[in-house]
Amino acid sequence: MCLETRPTQSTLDQAVSGFVEVRPRLFGIAYRVLGSAVEAEDVVQEVWLRWQKTDRSAVVSPVAYLSSTTTRLAINVAQSARVRRETYIGPWLPEPIDTSTDPEVGAQRGEALELALLLVLEKLNPNERAAYVLREAFDYDYAEIAEILHLSPVNVRKIVSRARKHLSAEQRETVDTAEHRRLLEAFVLAARTGNVASLEALLTPDAVSLSDGNGIRGTARIPVLGRARVAKLATYARLWSEVDVQGIQANGRSAVMIHRDGRPTTFMTIAASQEGIYQLMWVFNPSKITTYLDSRSRSMSALGAPEAQCGTRLHAHQASAADTLGSHLKTGIRRSAAQARPGRGLVNAPAGRGSQDL
Numbered sequence: 001m002c003l004e005t006r007p008t009q010s011t012l013d014q015a016v017s018g019f020v021e022v023r024p025r026l027f028g029i030a031y032r033v034l035g036s037a038v039e040a041e042d043v044v045q046e047v048w049l050r051w052q053k054t055d056r057s058a059v060v061s062p063v064a065y066l067s068s069t070t071t072r073l074a075i076n077v078a079q080s081a082r083v084r085r086e087t088y089i090g091p092w093l094p095e096p097i098d099t100s101t102d103p104e105v106g107a108q109r110g111e112a113l114e115l116a117l118l119l120v121l122e123k124l125n126p127n128e129r130a131a132y133v134l135r136e137a138f139d140y141d142y143a144e145i146a147e148i149l150h151l152s153p154v155n156v157r158k159i160v161s162r163a164r165k166h167l168s169a170e171q172r173e174t175v176d177t178a179e180h181r182r183l184l185e186a187f188v189l190a191a192r193t194g195n196v197a198s199l200e201a202l203l204t205p206d207a208v209s210l211s212d213g214n215g216i217r218g219t220a221r222i223p224v225l226g227r228a229r230v231a232k233l234a235t236y237a238r239l240w241s242e243v244d245v246q247g248i249q250a251n252g253r254s255a256v257m258i259h260r261d262g263r264p265t266t267f268m269t270i271a272a273s274q275e276g277i278y279q280l281m282w283v284f285n286p287s288k289i290t291t292y293l294d295s296r297s298r299s300m301s302a303l304g305a306p307e308a309q310c311g312t313r314l315h316a317h318q319a320s321a322a323d324t325l326g327s328h329l330k331t332g333i334r335r336s337a338a339q340a341r342p343g344r345g346l347v348n349a350p351a352g353r354g355s356q357d358l
Contacts, residue, residue: 037097120171204278
């Protein structure tokens with residue numbers, strides 16, 4: 001026979017409230033390390049399950065414990081994700097997330113968040129990525145990072161320094177958010193009206209277009225290189241025919257979502273320097289479109305509620321705290337994108353049909 005015990009206010013209630021408070025930070029760490037909101041949510045869910053089973057009376061700093069557990073789990077997932085992404089068809093891009101309500105995504109600074117930088121971070125090994133994220137975005141000191149990664153502070157300094165050098169060699173100095181938005185709007189207008197000359201004026205000579213579709217028909221499976229080819233690709237008539245284009249916020253920057261027949265089908269953003277737009281990022285993969293749409297509720301909802309089990313059954317005095325954990329995983333990250341409504345189009349221009357890959 002299972003005897004039910006009544007958890008006290010100082011046990012489950014405190015576990016829930018403490019976790020909810022630090023949850024944005026945990027998601028922010030995991031997302032930056034993994035480049036995937038779905039995988040980050042899975043990591044945070046696993047941290048919650050472990051937090052329930054932990055002897056919390058022995059934990060000196062819940063924030064440090066939860067952050068450390070999240071980082072280590074994210075590193076483990078990143079190691080296995082690298083193998084899975086080797087079988088991905090065509091270019092792989094990080095999953096974009098809505099940042100309109102939480103521009104820093106749980107961090108002290110909005111660092112290591114732009115899609116272009118997350119893509120470069122993928123070239124670092126998981127330990128290097130974690131060390132860089134904790135230092136640059138969350139302002140952890142070297143001793144704290146060393147304890148999380150089970151390394152010496154000297155080694156952590158070297159790892160972070162190496163990561164900075166690698167990223168500075170790969171990344172260009174980006175424009176501010178206002179200029180980024182201006183360039184994106186000019187690009188969309190020129191692309192929708194088929195103005196190749198204007199597009200070429202916006203692009204750098206070595207511009208590249210990356211299309212993430214995981215084998216979707218009509219999606220380019222290799223990067224498209226060069227100003228002329230990228231400009232020609234962007235005017236692909238089928239892409240802009242009978243669509244609504246909605247301006248959105250993603251990863252701290254402006255982006256657009258293209259809707260066809262009332263359904264979101266394509267996400268697009270740019271990376272730009274003072275010389276112009278040097279990278280186009282297109283996401284056609286339906287699961288990543290869904291992830292973006294569902295990320296809008298992430299910062300306003302919490303993780304799935306603890307299950308009512310014998311020995312941990314929730315009582316009335318604990319219901320409000322448990323409810324704050326909500327039903328995020330039930331209605332969140334895997335909700336159907338087909339139910340989303342399109343926003344107001346930025347530009348309405350007729351276009352014909354084409355047959356080239358995007």
